[in-house]
Amino acid sequence: MPQLPRTTGLGFKPEHFRDIMAEPGVIGFFEIHAENYMGDGGAPHAMLAALRADHALSIHGVGLSIGGAGKLNADHLTRLRKLIDRYQPESFSEHLAWSSHGAAWLNDLLPLPYTQQTLTTICAHIDQVQDRLGCRMLLENPATYVTFTQSTWSETDFLTEITRRTGCGLLLDINNVFVSATNHRFDARAYLAAFPLAAVGEIHLAGHDTEELPSGPLLIDSHGAPVADPVWALYAEVLGQIGPVPTLIEWDTDVPGYPVLLAEAAHAQALLQSVKPGQSHAA
């Protein structure tokens, strides 16, 4: 699989299709949610084919439930393989989370304990995914609101061990880091210092919402607001350490007009370009 360009990308929204195609190539790459392109035909595929002709593409799955206790959905893996064969993306990524239980699909990225047992299951799932899809995948760190008493691994150690065992790369979502750090009252910089940055193949940036709990703020990973200042600051620091990395702006709810997304992308691009050209990406 060829690599994503080390520039800024945007999550593709069909309502922006005309704006994008009026001036193709302005954005370095687009990312799609795989599950929205699993119909047989129609407008989604027509738009994606046109988009793909002029842009690098990242396929981001939300449906595999890699962190689930049960078996992976073999039909879904087949559909993903078909999508990858058809559109030849530069990257495929999924989440450290689960979304289905038994036969029920819950449509959310749910958290899991970090134990020896979950580690073994997840590594087996990732081996199966990489084998079936014929490519190295990136695994995204989650934003969480609760943790589990039975966890025996830190999230960063857990992710490090997953990359070591499976050879997968990581998708570092810096908004998720900030959300989880705030919610669980730990230091985002300490988390990033422990994060296996050498395995990072892509960065996600997004906005969040804030609720107030009696004990302090609870941040919600809403993807419905501009990237927050502290997240930009963490992003700049990560770039300083590992050099330019393909970076995606995600905006999935209350999606604004295309110019708003372009402005967010331009901000990320300025930070990417401020990184010394000599600094090379370690992954």
Add this chain to the structure above:
Amino acid sequence: MLHDLSHAETERAFHKAIWGIEPPAGVTAPDRADVAQRFKVYRNNVQHSLTRALAARFPVIEQLVGAEFFTAMARVFIANAPPRDPVLLRWGDCFATFLAGFPPVSHLPYLADVARLEYARGCACHAADADPVAPEALTVPDPGALRLVLHPSVALFTSQMPAVQIWQSHQPGSTRRPFARGPDHALIARQPDFTVIVERIMPDTLAVLAELRDGATLGHAATKADPTPALTLLLRHGLIIDTDRGAVA
């Protein structure tokens, strides 16, 4: 003991709690007092995102019962028939059956049929692609021997109630008109420009279209009724994707 909860048990407890009231055993937070409020974020995400996915698939049902009622009803439907697959564009096939048997909407007997129509529209949206033939493909000697291959999105819809008219009257810009008595019939299909049409048709046109869809020759379909309205519709919307001579079939 909590530490003995297996991965599967943790997941089962979490899943159960999504539909329950208490947070599951084993989840925690720096201040244990707000675990319930934190867990509620997951419960809300699951219920809200699935409700919105259902509303996106059945927008006229949401209009007919109102957003607040729809949300409450969706909660019952989702808890009883959650999606079985991560591809939500296929979800909702049993929503019409649910509506037909849901006592709080028994005073709206047309609701199930409107839901069937909306589901069929969604299927047409995502059906396989195929290019239409040029209209000249029908101007051949002995056209009565032709069989038509219709676009994969083509669906024929029938309701014993005025479900098509009810659906049409809830489209943007539609004007209120008294409904003709049912039954209602419609051709549902996707045009080459990806617009999905819901075209109310007469019983004769339905009969001809059904014959053509099932592989009858034009000549045989014409024994049911005058095929002109059906052929006009199919050509106007680009829904004939191939023809072959009847004798070979």
